[in-house]
Amino acid sequence: MKLCAPTNFDDALIAPLAQAGVYEIYGKLTADAVGGGRTSHILPDVGFKRLESHASEAAKAGIRFNYLLNAAAMGGMETTARGYRAIRRLLDRLARIGITLVTVTNPVLLQLIKRHYPSFKVKVSAFSNVVSPLQARFWEEMGADVITVCPVMVNREFAILAEIGASVKAELQVIANNNCLQSCPFYSTHANLVSHTSQKGHWSRGYMIDYCLVNCRRLRLLDPGYYLRGDWIRPEDVHLYEAVGIEHIKLVNRSNPTDVIIARVKAYAARKHDGNLLELVEHARDFRTEGEQTVSARARMARTFVRPLLANPLRMKELSNLVLPHEPVVEIVNADLDGFIDYFRRHSCMGRDCRRCGYCDEWARKVVRVDGRPIEEYRRRYQESLDKYLDGYFFHYR
Numbered sequence: 517m518k519l520c521a522p523t524n525f526d527d528a529l530i531a532p533l534a535q536a537g538v539y540e541i542y543g544k545l546t547a548d549a550v551g552g553g554r555t556s557h558i559l560p561d562v563g564f565k566r567l568e569s570h571a572s573e574a575a576k577a578g579i580r581f582n583y584l585l586n587a588a589a590m591g592g593m594e595t596t597a598r599g600y601r602a603i604r605r606l607l608d609r610l611a612r613i614g615i616t617l618v619t620v621t622n623p624v625l626l627q628l629i630k631r632h633y634p635s636f637k638v639k640v641s642a643f644s645n646v647v648s649p650l651q652a653r654f655w656e657e658m659g660a661d662v663i664t665v666c667p668v669m670v671n672r673e674f675a676i677l678a679e680i681g682a683s684v685k686a687e688l689q690v691i692a693n694n695n696c697l698q699s700c701p702f703y704s705t706h707a708n709l710v711s712h713t714s715q716k717g718h719w720s721r722g723y724m725i726d727y728c729l730v731n732c733r734r735l736r737l738l739d740p741g742y743y744l745r746g747d748w749i750r751p752e753d754v755h756l757y758e759a760v761g762i763e764h765i766k767l768v769n770r771s772n773p774t775d776v777i778i779a780r781v782k783a784y785a786a787r788k789h790d791g792n793l794l795e796l797v798e799h800a801r802d803f804r805t806e807g808e809q810t811v812s813a814r815a816r817m818a819r820t821f822v823r824p825l826l827a828n829p830l831r832m833k834e835l836s837n838l839v840l841p842h843e844p845v846v847e848i849v850n851a852d853l854d855g856f857i858d859y860f861r862r863h864s865c866m867g868r869d870c871r872r873c874g875y876c877d878e879w880a881r882k883v884v885r886v887d888g889r890p891i892e893e894y895r896r897r898y899q900e901s902l903d904k905y906l907d908g909y910f911f912h913y914r
Contacts, residue, residue, distance in 0.1 A: 517758055520582070520689070521781050522770035525560050525570050532778045534577035536785040541574055542582035542619065543567075543770050544714075547722070549602035550625070551587035551715035553643065553707065557722040557820040558771040559714075568613040575614070582617045583610055585625055586641035587715065588707035594624060602716075607633055621707075623658060630659035637661045642691055643707045645669070647676070649683035656686045662764060664689040667747040668696045668703050672860040674760055681761025689764035690757055692749040692784060693797040697735065697742055698865065702728040722820040725827070725835070727905055734898035736846075737891060740884040741877040743848060745870060748797040750850060751787045753857045793848040831910045838901050845887045852883040 518539035523529055525543060533541065545567060547556045571581035585606075593599030603625070610618070611633060620626050621641040629636050639662040640646065640655045647669045655663050663686050670676050671690055681688050696703060706728035713722045736742040749757065754765060767780055780796050783789040789796055822829045859875055870876065886894075904910060 517754060517762070518687075518764045519781065519785060520764055520766040522768055522772065522777060523570065523574075524770055524772065524774060524777065525562050525566055526774045527570060527573050529774055529777060530573050530577050530579065533781055534579055536778075536781050538579055538781060538785075539764075540580040540582050540617070542584055542766075543570075544584040547714050547716040549593070549599070549606050549716055550585045550590060551711045551713075551718070552584045553586050553588070553641070553710060554769065554771055555710045555713040555722055555724055555726075557713070557816055561816070564609060564613070567615075571613065571615055580617055581615055582619055582639065583615050584619050584641075586619045586621045586643055587711035588621050588641075588643040588704065589711050590622060590715070591712065591718070593715075594622065603628070604632070607636075611636075619664075623655070626655070626658050626660060639689065640664055642667055643704075643711075645704070646680070649680050652680045652684045652686070652688075656684045660686050662687045662689050664691065664764075664766065667691045667694045668698055668700045669866075671747040671749060672698070672857075673864055673866060674756070674861050675864060676866075677757070677762065678760040687763040688761060689766055690749065690762050691747070691766045691768060692751075692754070693767050693780060694747045695794075695797045696747050697732060698745045698747060700732070702731060721823075722816075723823055723826055725832075725905060725910065727902070730898055730901050730905070734895070734902060737886075737895045737898060739877075740886070741870075741880040743794075743846065743884050744856070744876040744880050746797070748793070750793065750853060750857070751784045751789050751796070752850075752854070754784065754787055756857065756861065789850045791850060793850040793853065794846055796850075798846070827910045828913055831904075831912075835901060835904070835910060838897055847885045847887065848883050853879075 519537060520540040520542060521533055521538045523541040523543040543562070544552050545564070546559050546562050574581050594603060607629065616635050617637045618629065619639040619641050620629070621643040626638055626640070629638055638660055640660045642664045644655070644664070645666045646652055646655065646663055647666050652663050663684065665671070665677065665680065665688060667690065677688070709724055709728065712718050713720050713724050765784060767784060783796055821832050856879055
């Protein structure tokens with residue numbers, strides 16, 4: 517199994533990741549012409565010099581660097597002369613600094629790269645929503661070398677994964693520690709939203725209200741069964757994916773601190789984790805206090821969100837105070853999930869009604885624990901945030 521890890525561009529990552537046998541790290545500039553899968557304001561400041569230096573350090577340790585061109589939406593800029601030139605300039609610069617492995621979502625980017633940069637290897641992003649052998653063959657015929665399947669739809673569909681693997685010669689990749697809802701209705705919308713916020717020249721300049729995440733966390737608090745109706749893969753279950761033809765395991769996410777990335781990589785490399793499963797798949801509890809943030813990070817946050825024509829800055833601050841510092845402490849002891857995956861090896865969730873099935877709900881009652889404040893307090897905060905967004909509260913000054 518080839519282990520693919522995120523990078524936050526801290527060179528201190530390289531040695532521990534190499535020691536863990538990491539095959540590839542992935543990342544990108546803070547913003548570029550194409551955009552990516554994370555909003556720019558949560559990412560480190562990275563320009564081409566830092567990109568080249570970090571990729572070089574990785575190469576010395578035998579680790580490949582995968583540059584992300586995985587925006588789910590590009591606003592049609594790829595159909596304009598200006599946009600085409602910007603894409604070609606970006607690819608030319610990547611080639612000059614020796615980066616020849618990229619990830620794309622847009623099929624036309626794959627076609628363009630294979631035509632003009634034949635030495636490049638190309639991965640297909642999870643945002644491409646590959647869920648069938650036919651889709652996988654389309655991508656392979658356009659030149660894809662590795663195809664990432666859609667995590668929210670097929671990460672637990674073992675028969676489908678085996679069929680996709682048998683249908684193509686391209687290698688397959690799954691994302692192991694994502695934290696999305698199974699069959700999430702916000703998945704594509706969220707991908708489009710964050711893609712634009714890391715596109716250089718886009719009007720948002722990183723600004724967004726992440727109503728998708730608010731909805732996601734609210735749903736889990738209303739129904740803890742959603743903690744199990746997810747797309748995560750335990751380290752102990754990786755071998756089951758190898759058995760159906762998966763060759764790459766990708767870990768997220770690149771906004772995490774160095775110690776979190778290393779700990780997660782070590783768990784998947786060892787195929788064992790003792791403790792809370794959500795230490796691997798939940799967003800890291802890394803809400804820095806103002807004093808812990810760098811001056812540049814604070815300045816970038818201010819530039820991103822103090823935008824009076826887009827939203828009321830004081831009320832935006834109220835939104836962050838309402839939700840971020842008050843995350844519930846949820847515990848799912850990883851060892852308690854031994855055997856949980858076996859059901860999915862025998863049954864498909866596609867076409868089944870979760871409410872009639874009840875499997876994940878039954879397990880959730882046994883293994884999901886919410887500590888700290890009463891859960892009603894968390895539910896109230898998320899519901900209040902969503903209500904205020906839907907009523908336009910954050911956009912008014914009166």
